[in-house]
Amino acid sequence: MKTGRAGSRWPGRRFLYEPQARVEHKVPGDRGRWSYFRARCYGEGLSKAAVSRLAGATRGLESERAYVRRTLPRGVVRGLKDGFGADRPGLRRVTTRKTSKPRSE
Numbered sequence: 001m002k003t004g005r006a007g008s009r010w011p012g013r014r015f016l017y018e019p020q021a022r023v024e025h026k027v028p029g030d031r032g033r034w035s036y037f038r039a040r041c042y043g044e045g046l047s048k049a050a051v052s053r054l055a056g057a058t059r060g061l062e063s064e065r066a067y068v069r070r071t072l073p074r075g076v077v078r079g080l081k082d083g084f085g086a087d088r089p090g091l092r093r094v095t096t097r098k099t100s101k102p103r104s105e
Contacts, residue, residue: 048060048061
């Protein structure tokens with residue numbers, strides 16, 4: 001199982017997947033607004049630029065390259081399939097996904 005940053009931070013630990021687990025937390029309503037989304041993307045861009053200056057573009061942007069190569073094409077295909085089927089919001093997901101920046105995998 002891929003563990004990402006947690007696996008790097010705690011290399012000797014085991015991570016278990018529990019599909020029945022439930023996590024509840026509150027998300028402020030403003031985080032559902034486009035203005036928050038744009039501000040978040042801008043802030044992440046500034047952060048990624050700083051990391052790239054320190055670590056170099058190759059290491060600093062590897063997660064973005066992996067996202068563009070693997071995750072993004074799958075999401076676009078799924079959104080198009082959904083959008084031309086019964087799920088009209090699928091088309092909106094495609095356009096949002098195309099312009100949004102990923103969180104760490």
